[in-house]
Amino acid sequence: MTEPRELPFDADHLDRYLEAVQARDVAEQRRLIDAHPxxxxxxxxxQGLEQLAQVIESPLPxxxxxxxAVIGQNxxxxxxxKELGRGGMGIVYHARQIDLGRDVxxxxxxxxxxxxxxxxxxxxxxxxxxxxxxxxxIISIHDAGELHGQLFFTMDLIAGEDLASCLKAGCPPQRSxxxxxxxxxxxxxxxxxxxxxxxxxxxxxxxxxxxxDPHLMDFGLAHGDDRDTAATATGTVLGTPSYMPxxxxxxxxxxxxxxxxxxxxxxxxxxxxxxxxxxxxESRVGTxxxxxxxxxxxxxxxxxxxxxxxxxxxxxCLEKEPDRRYPSANALAHDLSAxxxxxxxETPEDGMLQRLQRTIRRYPAAGYRCAVLASTMFFVILRxxxxxxxxxxxxPVILGLLSWTGLSVFWEWRGRRAPExxxxxxxxxxxxxxxxxxxxxxxENAEKATVGAYLFLxxxxxxxxxxxxxxxxxxxxxxxxxxxxxxxxxxxxLHVAAIMGVLILGxxxxxxxxxxxxxxxxxxQP
Numbered sequence: 001m002t003e004p005r006e007l008p009f010d011a012d013h014l015d016r017y018l019e020a021v022q023a024r025d026v027a028e029q030r031r032l033i034d035a036h037p038x039x040x041x042x043x044x045x046x047q048g049l050e051q052l053a054q055v056i057e058s059p060l061p062x063x064x065x066x067x068x069a070v071i072g073q074n075x076x077x078x079x080x081x082k083e084l085g086r087g088g089m090g091i092v093y094h095a096r097q098i099d100l101g102r103d104v105x106x107x108x109x110x111x112x113x114x115x116x117x118x119x120x121x122x123x124x125x126x127x128x129x130x131x132x133x134x135x136x137x138i139i140s141i142h143d144a145g146e147l148h149g150q151l152f153f154t155m156d157l158i159a160g161e162d163l164a165s166c167l168k169a170g171c172p173p174q175r176s177x178x179x180x181x182x183x184x185x186x187x188x189x190x191x192x193x194x195x196x197x198x199x200x201x202x203x204x205x206x207x208x209x210x211x212x213d214p215h216l217m218d219f220g221l222a223h224g225d226d227r228d229t230a231a232t233a234t235g236t237v238l239g240t241p242s243y244m245p246x247x248x249x250x251x252x253x254x255x256x257x258x259x260x261x262x263x264x265x266x267x268x269x270x271x272x273x274x275x276x277x278x279x280x281x282e283s284r285v286g287t288x289x290x291x292x293x294x295x296x297x298x299x300x301x302x303x304x305x306x307x308x309x310x311x312x313x314x315x316x317c318l319e320k321e322p323d324r325r326y327p328s329a330n331a332l333a334h335d336l337s338a339x340x341x342x343x344x345x346e347t348p349e350d351g352m353l354q355r356l357q358r359t360i361r362r363y364p365a366a367g368y369r370c371a372v373l374a375s376t377m378f379f380v381i382l383r384x385x386x387x388x389x390x391x392x393x394x395x396p397v398i399l400g401l402l403s404w405t406g407l408s409v410f411w412e413w414r415g416r417r418a419p420e421x422x423x424x425x426x427x428x429x430x431x432x433x434x435x436x437x438x439x440x441x442x443x444e445n446a447e448k449a450t451v452g453a454y455l456f457l458x459x460x461x462x463x464x465x466x467x468x469x470x471x472x473x474x475x476x477x478x479x480x481x482x483x484x485x486x487x488x489x490x491x492x493x494l495h496v497a498a499i500m501g502v503l504i505l506g507x508x509x510x511x512x513x514x515x516x517x518x519x520x521x522x523x524x525q526p
Contacts, residue, residue, distance in 0.1 A: 074098070076147045078106055078154070085162075086110060089119060094157060097143075104142060104154040120151060126219045127153040129196055137187040139207070139217040158215050164203035167271060174310065177272035178336050180214055185265055185333040187216045192258045192329060197223045199256060201264035202243040203271060223256070241287035242277035243267040246320050249291045259322040262332055266317020266325075273310070274302045278318055285518070286465075292320075295362035309339055312347045365428055366412030373405045396442050404435040425464040429473040432457045437480035441487050451500060454481055455507045462511035465518060474508035 020028035070080050070093070078095040084105060085092050095106035109115045109123055127144045130153075134140060144153035163180075171177065184206060191198055198205075200221040207215045221239060239248055245263035247255040270278045278296035281287035296318055299306045313335050319325045326332040335345045350358065360367030380398060384391050411431065415424035436453055445451065454477040461473035478501060485492055 075106070075108075075150075075152070076145075078104070080106065089123065095154070097154070103157045105139075105157045106152060106154050108150055108152045115151070123151050130155070130219045132194060133191065133196070135187060135190045137183055137213070137215055138190065139215050155217070156215075158207045158209050160207055160209045162204045163206040163208060163214065163268075166208060167203055167275070171272060171275045174273065174306070175340065176212075177269070178310065178340055180212075181265060181269045181272060182333050182336040182340070184214050184216060184268070185329045185336065187214075188261050188265065189329040189333065191216075192261070197256060197258065198261050198264075199223055199248065200239050200243075201261055201268065202240050203268060206268075241281075241284055241291060242279055244291065245322070246292050247322065249288045255322075257322070258328055259325045262317055262326045262329055263319075263322075265329060265332060266314055269314050269317065270296065270299060273299050273306050273314065276302075293361070294364065295358050297362065307339075309345050309347075312349070313339065313345060316347045363412050363416075365415070366408040369408040369432075370405050373401050373408075377401045397439060400435060400439045400442065404431070407431050407435070422466075425461070425466060425469050426472060429457070429461045429469060430476055432460070433473065433476040433480045437484055440484050444489060451481065451484070454500075454504055458504060458507045459511055462515055465515055467512055467515055470508060470512055470515060474504060477504050 016028075016032060020032065071082060073080055075095070077098050079098055081094045081096060081103075083091065084094050089110055090107045091110055093106045093108070095104055096102070097104050109119065115123070124144075127141060130139070130141045131144070139156045139158065142154045142156075144151075146152070166172075172180070184201075188198060188201065196219075198216070198219065198221070200218060201216075205216065205218040207217055209215060241249065243264045245256075245260045248260055267278050270276075279287055279290040279294065281290050296315070299311045299314055300308065313332070317325055317332060326335070331346075335347060338345050360371060377398060380394050380401070384394050408428070408431070411424055411427045414427075415421065433454070436457065440450060440453075443450075458470070458474050458477055461470050464470075481497075481500060481504065485497055
């Protein structure tokens, strides 16, 4: 046990010094320290304890109230009745405006008086933008202000629930879904005519009243001509990944325009028709990658009852390139109206090249492999046409390429039927290594540049973002290359084989480094 430390001065001197600190008598403090120098080493501790006591004894500033604490309480001229919902920045309550005797939706900042300057600026900007809008299908603002350091504004109170909650019970009938989205599209067009981009269109921001009519809400990410852009600088990814267009997913804020909101409308239509958003990943970053790189599954594959024209309308909204989308929300509403009336829509059919591009992006694992293998077969067949005597030599190669293509399609099909099966990636990788090794053995290419394809396969396996799969592919490539050397009739110099092995392992290490960086970025995402 540690022996208690003996004070180098009388305890009475310490008591008098503490009394001088509490009385804020600086002169007495200095006199005591001059008379008793050993007190100096205790002065910082005493000062710190006194400051801590002041903090403990002082009343705490007003905190953001919990739901149970505010229900039934008055907030200025509003009586809070119940909580309606909350998001990342605000809480919405059902409140009664006492002086006018009307019910309103009261929105406060979640952070309360502890909100940052940026959060306060965005909240005020949302209120200003919403106050500019007067439309029967867009929720209007009645009042705004600040009370006890808490920013707030009040809006129309819509008796009903949001579209996201309704979709949990199942998809609405197709005509009802189209009518709903047409109404929302016309509301969005009104916003655009007022110089406002919503930038966060999604089912949870669409309220349905008791008659089932939609009302657009939540302008927390909206952008207007006079909006402060400090919080929306280039490189900032704002919004909900499953409903945001590629340019917004990239953080290219300056590229966002009316066609970006059209994309989000298409994502809502997709969910209305199929019961799911067009892209859902395992994390925020995973969803963003799908938005940037993949094509959505065709709605008719999920529900064959969806009419082809309606599918074309939906997919045109979800084009990666803004120029290929509807130029405005009004143009989208026009095509939806034409579909409802049984008239011809203006969306053209895709050409063969566009359909091929869509297919490859929709099924990338098999799509890109088939494209590469088909190109390889083309050149092999072309070679045989010019040199028919090579036909017997290249026939096994063509059969091997066809087998590789068929297995790739099979694994893609199997993965689509059971997306939770993580072994599909291993099946792809091992099939690639095995078929490549067999083709190299058949063509006796052990000492030619084509062995560099092993490096390509390792890099491709990194796209699954699975470190274990990457290592398995690397190990399989080393084993495959060693088998090739063993079965080859040509003698490959030892230093060449060693260099190839080092290149394979080096590619694994570098690819693993990049995968870990990306996965670390996923963990940092909210």
